[in-house]
Amino acid sequence: MTELALSVEGLSVEIPTRRGVVRAVRDVTFGVGPGEAVALVGESGSGKSMTCRAIMRLLHPPARITAGAVRFRGRDLVALAEPELERIRGQGIAMIFQDPTSALNPVLTIERQVAEVLPRGAGHRERIVELLRQVGITDAERRLKAYPHQLSGGQRQRVMLAIVLTRRPTVLLADEPTTALDVTIQAQILAELGRLQQELSMALVLVTHDLGVVRRTVHRVAVMYAGQIVELAPTDELFARPRHPYTVGLIGSVPSVDRSTPLTPIPGTPPDPIGLGEGCAFAPRCPIASAECLAAPIPLRPVGPGRVSRCIKADRVGSEWSAGAAAQRS
Amino acid sequence: MPGPLLNVRNLIKHFPLPRSPVDLVRRRAPERVHAVDGVSFALDRGRTLGLVGESGCGKSTLGRCVLRLYRPDAGEMWYEDVDLARLDERGLLPYRKRMQVVLQDPYSSLDPRQTVGSALLEVLAVHAIGTPQDRPERVAQLLAQVGLRPHDARKYPGEFSGGQRQRIGIARALAVGPELLIADEPVSALDVSIQAQILALMLDLRRSLGLTMIFISHDLRVVRYLSDEVAVMYLGKIVEHAPAADLFARPRHPYTLALLAAIPEVGDDPKPAVEIRGEPTSAVHLPGGCRFHPRCPWKVDRCLTEAPELRELAEGHRVACHEARA
Numbered sequence: 001m002t003e004l005a006l007s008v009e010g011l012s013v014e015i016p017t018r019r020g021v022v023r024a025v026r027d028v029t030f031g032v033g034p035g036e037a038v039a040l041v042g043e044s045g046s047g048k049s050m051t052c053r054a055i056m057r058l059l060h061p062p063a064r065i066t067a068g069a070v071r072f073r074g075r076d077l078v079a080l081a082e083p084e085l086e087r088i089r090g091q092g093i094a095m096i097f098q099d100p101t102s103a104l105n106p107v108l109t110i111e112r113q114v115a116e117v118l119p120r121g122a123g124h125r126e127r128i129v130e131l132l133r134q135v136g137i138t139d140a141e142r143r144l145k146a147y148p149h150q151l152s153g154g155q156r157q158r159v160m161l162a163i164v165l166t167r168r169p170t171v172l173l174a175d176e177p178t179t180a181l182d183v184t185i186q187a188q189i190l191a192e193l194g195r196l197q198q199e200l201s202m203a204l205v206l207v208t209h210d211l212g213v214v215r216r217t218v219h220r221v222a223v224m225y226a227g228q229i230v231e232l233a234p235t236d237e238l239f240a241r242p243r244h245p246y247t248v249g250l251i252g253s254v255p256s257v258d259r260s261t262p263l264t265p266i267p268g269t270p271p272d273p274i275g276l277g278e279g280c281a282f283a284p285r286c287p288i289a290s291a292e293c294l295a296a297p298i299p300l301r302p303v304g305p306g307r308v309s310r311c312i313k314a315d316r317v318g319s320e321w322s323a324g325a326a327a328q329r330s
Numbered sequence: 331m332p333g334p335l336l337n338v339r340n341l342i343k344h345f346p347l348p349r350s351p352v353d354l355v356r357r358r359a360p361e362r363v364h365a366v367d368g369v370s371f372a373l374d375r376g377r378t379l380g381l382v383g384e385s386g387c388g389k390s391t392l393g394r395c396v397l398r399l400y401r402p403d404a405g406e407m408w409y410e411d412v413d414l415a416r417l418d419e420r421g422l423l424p425y426r427k428r429m430q431v432v433l434q435d436p437y438s439s440l441d442p443r444q445t446v447g448s449a450l451l452e453v454l455a456v457h458a459i460g461t462p463q464d465r466p467e468r469v470a471q472l473l474a475q476v477g478l479r480p481h482d483a484r485k486y487p488g489e490f491s492g493g494q495r496q497r498i499g500i501a502r503a504l505a506v507g508p509e510l511l512i513a514d515e516p517v518s519a520l521d522v523s524i525q526a527q528i529l530a531l532m533l534d535l536r537r538s539l540g541l542t543m544i545f546i547s548h549d550l551r552v553v554r555y556l557s558d559e560v561a562v563m564y565l566g567k568i569v570e571h572a573p574a575a576d577l578f579a580r581p582r583h584p585y586t587l588a589l590l591a592a593i594p595e596v597g598d599d600p601k602p603a604v605e606i607r608g609e610p611t612s613a614v615h616l617p618g619g620c621r622f623h624p625r626c627p628w629k630v631d632r633c634l635t636e637a638p639e640l641r642e643l644a645e646g647h648r649v650a651c652h653e654a655r656a
Binding site: 043044152154155182183184185186187188190209210211213214215216239249250251252253254255256258263264265266267269270 | 527550608
């Protein structure tokens with residue numbers, strides 16, 4: 001095993017509120033190697049974005065890291081002082097967001113914004129144009145003088161990508177980078193992202209709610225539910241044989257153009273993040289749950305080479321789930 | 331056999347843009363967004379038409395024209411034997427009951443200070459449905475129909491999750507007993523597990539109530555799940571319209587092929603080999619000839635000058651492309 005580019009160990013984030021403490025991220029552990037792409041997948045409130053922000057220490061107070069470590073180049077980012085962290089942000093670990101508008105300066109031209117991060121020297125302008133071309137902006141010359149609002153959402157995301165890539169970061173955290181985009185543009189950006197990641201041998205952490213996006217973009221997938229990773233596996237194996245009931249439900253909920261696969265929705269709704277019990281958070285919606293699922297905290301256990309599941313009935317997930325789900329629907 | 335429930339002919343809806351001071355001085359006509367630019371289709375009773383396309387293709391505008399939330403600039407919209415496009419507000423009143431809409435974000439259309447029950451009662455009262463005595467019973471029925479409990483009537487919109495709010499939105503649309511339901515991105519804001527629940531509900535209601543539906547979405551996967559037929563829009567025009575099974579089995583327009591190829595599928599299907607570059611041209615300055623030609627991998631000289639009409643290439647399968655073949 002090569003050295004991990006980034007390693008998250010036992011990370012927990014809590015948000016105190018008037019109603020009680022929200023345990024937004026609970027004991028999250030995963031790593032990503034150089035040139036590897038790992039996805040954090042889950043629905044709203046699963047803690048995927050919060051994990052991402054916690055890695056960069058970009059949490060909005062009162063949210064705070066309460067436990068865990070983020071190891072990067074032999075140091076723990078959780079314990080690092082702010083000035084040192086500032087040196088890592090951007091060139092060590094970079095991040096792109098769903099809405100690039102908020103990350104771009106509205107009163108500066110694209111040229112200025114890219115120029116700011118590019119070392120000056122001869123052929124400065126040419127290099128900016130080249131960079132914009134690299135991320136798929138076709139009429140780059142003309143776009144130099146444009147302001148962010150004059151670009152489409154897809155183009156803004158490309159500019160963001162260009163800015164991020166000038167620093168050649170070791171790790172790129174991408175938080176729902178294509179969620180706001182049309183599907184043909186999404187496909188282009190994802191392809192671009194994949195290509196650049198390979199070329200620069202970057203480690204990529206992709207946060208998304210869309211299992212379809214994950215399917216063809218990343219090597220490994222971590223599925224999150226109620227702040228925890230409930231399953232982590234190589235992408236193909238996860239889709240071929242999910243080993244957590246939630247993963248099965250999630251895959252069954254995605255409509256497909258191939259209508260032969262019927263939708264099998266998960267009943268119920270995600271739990272209230274305040275006052276989560278010790279047992280399995282998915283149990284109330286799970287068709288194969290029993291009393292023991294709620295009795296004690298359930299650890300992530302190995303269920304195959306390079307894969308873990310937080311289900312005590314992981315071996316039975318699949319056949320029994322479908323039967324149980326069918327029974328629940330009828 | 332009576333004709334279609336809805337028959338839309340050459341519908342046009344443009345939105346003028348504000349003029350710059352220079353344009354005002356020079357008395358130039360305002361530029362226009364060609365949101366819906368010559369759309370024709372017919373929809374039979376009990377069928378569901380999926381309307382798909384990317385942002386700005388005009389699919390929502392088309393839906394709003396049919397609902398007569400917008401007055402179209404030109405064209406006809408025959409609802410049975412009445413042209414909705416010509417009716418005034420008074421004439422439209424009966425159709426406000428026969429057509430209903432479900433929107434992406436029901437929260438924005440619910441009064442946060444009114445309980446769900448009283449909102450539904452109000453709908454029934456406004457349309458004079460039932461007597462004041464049996465309306466509460468009808469409200470309970472409606473809630474049950476969309477999978478909510480009777481006591482949910484006493485709650486405020488803020489007390490519900492996104493999925494439940496969409497159920498309320500559906501209940502409100504169904505309250506007046508519509509024939510035609512227009513659903514505009516009804517599941518786009520929902521998490522996938524909740525989205526699947528709502529889709530299942532809509533499918534169920536459509537069957538049990540025999541609704542005719544126009545289902546508007548940017549997501550072909552979702553459309554596939556509910557539609558009998560699908561129309562793909564690009565820059566204000568329908569570029570392909572076919573029975574759903576046919577459209578997905580044998581898409582013939584290069585834009586449809588590209589849309590399908592771009593879908594991030596969960597399954598292992600091989601992807602059709604059409605990839606398009608660039609972004610849609612603006613709906614203000616439309617390219618000449620075929621609107622899709624700047625991005626089209628199949629383009630020939632003719633496409634630059636001559637706009638393709640919808641041609642029927644197979645039974646019920648209409649395609650607007652010079653190069654598409656049966």
